Amino acid sequence: MDWLDQVKWDSAGLVPVIAQEQATGDVLMFAWMDREALRKTAELGRAVYFSRSRQRLWFKGEESGHVQQVHEIRLDCDGDVLLLKVTQLGHDPSIACHTGRHSCFFRRQEGGRWVGVEPVLKNPSEIYT
Amino acid sequence: MDWLDQVKWDSAGLVPVIAQEQATGDVLMFAWMDREALRKTAELGRAVYFSRSRQRLWFKGEESGHVQQVHEIRLDCDGDVLLLKVTQLGHDPSIACHTGRHSCFFRRQEGGRWVGVEPVLKNPSEIYT
Numbered sequence: 001m002d003w004l005d006q007v008k009w010d011s012a013g014l015v016p017v018i019a020q021e022q023a024t025g026d027v028l029m030f031a032w033m034d035r036e037a038l039r040k041t042a043e044l045g046r047a048v049y050f051s052r053s054r055q056r057l058w059f060k061g062e063e064s065g066h067v068q069q070v071h072e073i074r075l076d077c078d079g080d081v082l083l084l085k086v087t088q089l090g091h092d093p094s095i096a097c098h099t100g101r102h103s104c105f106f107r108r109q110e111g112g113r114w115v116g117v118e119p120v121l122k123n124p125s126e127i128y129t
Numbered sequence: 130m131d132w133l134d135q136v137k138w139d140s141a142g143l144v145p146v147i148a149q150e151q152a153t154g155d156v157l158m159f160a161w162m163d164r165e166a167l168r169k170t171a172e173l174g175r176a177v178y179f180s181r182s183r184q185r186l187w188f189k190g191e192e193s194g195h196v197q198q199v200h201e202i203r204l205d206c207d208g209d210v211l212l213l214k215v216t217q218l219g220h221d222p223s224i225a226c227h228t229g230r231h232s233c234f235f236r237r238q239e240g241g242r243w244v245g246v247e248p249v250l251k252n253p254s255e256i257y258t
Contacts, residue, residue: 002241003238003241003242003243006243016145016159018147018156018159020154020156024154025149025153025154025155026154027147027149027156027212029205030145030147030205030210042238072237072238073237073238074234074235074236074237074238075234075236075237075238075243076158076159076233076234076235076236077226077227077228077230077233077235078233081159081233081234083156083234097206098206099206101206104205104206104207104210105203105204105205105210105212106203106205106206107203107204107205108201108202108203108204109132109171109201109202109203109204112131112132113132114132114135114204
């Protein structure tokens with residue numbers, strides 16, 4: 001059985017994907033893949049997602065240069081969630097978020113408020129030129 | 130504005146949630162929350178998810194004893210994904226997966242196959258008695 005068929009794609013043909021930085025363990029971002037995105041990711045060794053807003057393959061870094069090199073692809077117990085172990089390329093320190101931050105998860109709940117706790121490392125207007 | 134209203138709940142009133150072990154950085158599992166689950170999680174300092182299969186609140190550990198103590202709740206840039214930093218209680222070494230493994234992400238893609246790379250730490254029949 002094809003390994004791609006062992007993934008339980010949802011009704012839209014997608015699965016959730018978590019990208020984790022291999023060297024630090026930091027959770028960088030969350031996105032989606034369709035079958036073609038996963039096949040390409042494995043083939044190229046770089047993260048290829050499916051953009052739900054644009055309804056097309058999204059080669060992570062195609063605009064920003066912030067490409068993710070993929071070391072491992074993991075599948076969860078239910079077969080319906082993927083975890084990538086990546087090296088986040090293109091900037092040092094690494095930037096995964098379109099806001100210019102290291103991680104997309106930069107807001108922390110504190111006393112009933114969401115508080116930004118990670119700095120912008122590069123202005124998005126300089127990333128997306 | 131209520132911090133719960135700043136979360137972008139999907140059409141089913143849910144958001145995806147990633148649980149990460151604070152001490153190790155390991156990604157343990159992926160689940161969903163509704164508004165009430167998130168409110169309870171913050172109030173109790175333990176992970177409460179929404180079970181889509183049972184369509185009710187799921188107090189993680191309610192059957193297994195594998196409760197998750199929650200240290201941080203993070204929100205992503207788009208406001209539609211949560212990240213919990215947790216301590217996984219109930220067994221040493223810690224078990225988050227219903228299969229008795231440390232993490233749900235125990236299968237790795239290797240040469241076109243999914244290969245299990247994490248041991249069962251406790252037999253599920255002994256966990257769910």
